Amino acid sequence: MAGLVFQHQMDYVKKGAWSPEEDQILIDYIMKYNIWNWSHMPKFAGLSRTGKSCRLRWINYLRPDLKKGPFSIEEVEIVSRMYQSLGNRWSAIAKELPGRTDNEIKNFYHTHLKKHLGTKDEVKPKSRKKAKQLEMSNQKKPLITTCPNIEGPNDQSLDFTNSSSSSYITFDENYEILETSNQDNDVTSIVNQVHDDDNIVILESNPESSTSSSSSSVDLHINDFMDVSVHSSNVVDFWLDLYLAADNLKI
DNA sequence: AACCGTTCCAACCGCAAACGG
DNA sequence: CCCGTTTGCGGTTGGAACGGT
Numbered sequence: 336m337a338g339l340v341f342q343h344q345m346d347y348v349k350k351g352a353w354s355p356e357e358d359q360i361l362i363d364y365i366m367k368y369n370i371w372n373w374s375h376m377p378k379f380a381g382l383s384r385t386g387k388s389c390r391l392r393w394i395n396y397l398r399p400d401l402k403k404g405p406f407s408i409e410e411v412e413i414v415s416r417m418y419q420s421l422g423n424r425w426s427a428i429a430k431e432l433p434g435r436t437d438n439e440i441k442n443f444y445h446t447h448l449k450k451h452l453g454t455k456d457e458v459k460p461k462s463r464k465k466a467k468q469l470e471m472s473n474q475k476k477p478l479i480t481t482c483p484n485i486e487g488p489n490d491q492s493l494d495f496t497n498s499s500s501s502s503y504i505t506f507d508e509n510y511e512i513l514e515t516s517n518q519d520n521d522v523t524s525i526v527n528q529v530h531d532d533d534n535i536v537i538l539e540s541n542p543e544s545s546t547s548s549s550s551s552s553v554d555l556h557i558n559d560f561m562d563v564s565v566h567s568s569n570v571v572d573f574w575l576d577l578y579l580a581a582d583n584l585k586i
Numbered sequence: 587a588a589c590c591g592t593t594c595c596a597a598c599c600g601c602a603a604a605c606g607g
Numbered sequence: 608c609c610c611g612t613t614t615g616c617g618g619t620t621g622g623a624a625c626g627g628t
Contacts, residue, residue, distance in 0.1 A: 351621090352596075374613060390614075391597065426616060441617070442595050 349383040353392055357382060361389055362397055395436045402434025406443060414440055415448060 349357075364380035370393075373386035382389060395401075406414070410432055417428045425437035425444075432440065 350598075372613080386613080387599095388597075394615095395596075423617070437616070438596080446594055 347383060348385050348388075350388070353396075357384070358392070358397060361393060365393065391438075395438045400434060401436070402432075406435075410435065411447075414443065418444060418448065 360380055360382055364376065364382075368376075368379075370376070373390045375386070377384045377386055377389050380389075384392075413431050414428060417431060421427055423441075425441045429435055429437040429440050
């Protein structure tokens with residue numbers, strides 16, 4: 336519900352959801368005059384909004400270079416890895432993901448990653464300079480690498496089936512498992528094969544080439560102390576389950 | 587169909603950092 | 608250096624959408 340806040344007798348500031356008309360006014364104004372001063376601009380553009388609200392709307396929703404749609408496996412991997420090293424420094428994490436905003440990443444963390452990664456102690460460097468230094472020193476190699484837009488095992492240039500050291504999993508457009516390197520969709524054995532110096536390669540299958548879909552939910556019996564449930568209801572949860580399962584194996 | 591609980595995310599708020607006169 | 612203004616950041620929340628009963 337949009338509200339009106341009266342600042343002075345004659346002018347007011349609109350709050351709440353933006354209308355398509357307001358969006359268009361903001362877009363048109365910025366396209367014509369660029370961003371020169373957020374706090375003064377709304378008045379000139381004819382918007383009854385605070386500069387803060389305009390800035391947020393532009394940065395998080397209207398800018399043309401924003402990437403829309405769900406996070407890719409690679410993006411999830413980056414967010415996960417950077418959160419482990421940087422904590423809740425969303426804007427620093429966003430710099431690694433072109434087209435994604437800090438707000439979007441923060442939301443993504445709270446809705447998808449929190450339950451898997453838990454909360455990390457807040458990292459609060461004294462200055463942004465220190466923060467930058469910390470960020471530079473925290474680069475880690477990912478355990479799992481991703482190869483988006485690769486066709487999969489039928490792609491002759493990527494014949495993983497003859498490789499003794501690689502495993503693969505392909506998904507259909509719903510991220511249901513299509514095929515694995517051991518030919519019997521046995522995710523368990525793939526995860527069990529993980530060694531310290533291994534990467535797991537997750538292939539995203541080409542949606543056009545998918546022919547079948549099969550549901551897959553497996554309980555991995557890792558050892559006498561650990562059972563891990565891996566399911567493929569969506570790419571994010573599947574990836575995280577697999578990631579954590581593989582990571583636990585390294586202990 | 588109605589209700590209720592949950593999930594998700596756009597947008598808010600307060601505060602801190604950066605800027606500029 | 609000081610101080611007022613502007614910009615940027617992260618936590619929080621309202622409410623729409625969804626799913627289950």
